[in-house]
Amino acid sequence: MFSHVVIFWTDPDQPNATQELLDGADTYLRPIPGALHFHIGKMATSERPVVDQSYQVALNIVFSDKKAQDDYQVHPMHVEFIEKVFKRVCKKVVVYDFGE
Numbered sequence: 001m002f003s004h005v006v007i008f009w010t011d012p013d014q015p016n017a018t019q020e021l022l023d024g025a026d027t028y029l030r031p032i033p034g035a036l037h038f039h040i041g042k043m044a045t046s047e048r049p050v051v052d053q054s055y056q057v058a059l060n061i062v063f064s065d066k067k068a069q070d071d072y073q074v075h076p077m078h079v080e081f082i083e084k085v086f087k088r089v090c091k092k093v094v095v096y097d098f099g100e
Helices: 017-029 066-074 076-089
Strands: 002-010 035-042 057-063 090-099
Touching: 002 017, 002 066, 017 035, 017 057, 017 076, 057 066, 066 076, 076 090
Parallel strands: none
Antiparallel strands: 002 057, 002 090, 035 057
């Protein structure tokens, strides 16, 4: 298994940035083949001080292996998402990739 976790900070000057990011991910990323699990959502609030609450959206995709994730990265729909959505509505991103 290989997990691809992406944390997004949207542009605070764009009031609809979070929803546009969520919608864009559903349009461009969810249909890309190869994912065993695809989950995207808004930051969940927490009273626990250890929980980072500075971001707006997180994406978690699980693949069978790193090769499947590598194929996802170069898929034309992923590239289109970056160009049409991500670059327009996000200020920062952090990626955590891990596998067995």
